Amino acid sequence: MKNFRRIEIRPAVPDDLMTIASVLVRTWRATFRGIISDAFLDAMTVEDQAMRHAQRMRLPGSFIMVAADMTDDRVIGFANCGKARGMPPAFDRELYELYLLPEFHGAGLGSALVRSVAGHCRDTGGSSLFAWVLKGNPNRVFYERLGARAVGEGRVSVGRESLDQVAYRWDDLAALSDFGDASI
Template sequence: MTEVAVLRPALTRDADGIARVHVETWQSTYAGLVPTDYLARMTVARASAQWHRAAAQAEKGNDLMVAEVDEEIVGFVSFGPSRSKEQPYSGEVFALYITVDWQGQGLGRRLLATAFEALAKEGHRGAFVWVLAENPSRFFYQAMGGEHAGERMEKFAGVALEELAYGWPDLESWLAQSGV
């Protein structure tokens, strides 16, 4: 692809595009990992309400960034203060998704760096992300220097799934070394 994705804060008008990326990436990435009936029930219309709320909060200063090409959302990252008591990191990446057509082109690295920059500016020294243990995207987080930071079993759609945590204890150092 020759186009360049623009990264910017999410706006409420982006909610449907974010929902589309969310649903498409879940249905392609998590096929065979989470219950099929759950994935089949996912729709942009259902996910859109959640992302409208998140984007409205983002406009007030919460943390949701999108990647867009020619006014089309092709990826997003959601992040903020940690929701986990068991992790020593004060920042957390909640979601990072990129459409299949844009994967493998450096956009994930750019979105992760954007999240880390914002978290560091907010005073978070370190950050982490939870990822399904069987999700091939875990290799992305390893390649980005994420250290194994734990595991847990989470009940999802009636099934217990193993999740792995990857952590970055020093965001400033990572940003200085990443060259993004």
């Protein structure tokens, strides 16, 4: 069993970009195999994802939080957020991504990352937070355990595929940032 006492939740820094990208690629391949085409998943590269996150890190209002294993000095998960994209104005902040290496699921780190993001959104004037989650994502119940409610459905293009997704919303950022352990 992994010793989780040496995990730190902190804002990302540019030196984290390659490990953030590695977490994303590894997590997508583990979670979405059978949901997203193997060709798309196998073509993903850490370098492409690092460039994408470097661009996101420079966007005004964008924020990336990481879970870092201080024992191994590596990022094991991350969450990022910013201004809502493409939703009604009442949705002012969006959780763009939340990924945690599979071997760290169930330790409360996913909920710690979401709570940290919610606190940041609240502290920067946000009133609500939402996330698009693939309908076929086996970890969808995690958002519900954290108090999110499904408020809409849509479609997203991933490679050449169009996939169903569900919008989950939290209305009370103060309550979410103080939420108890709801691990993935």
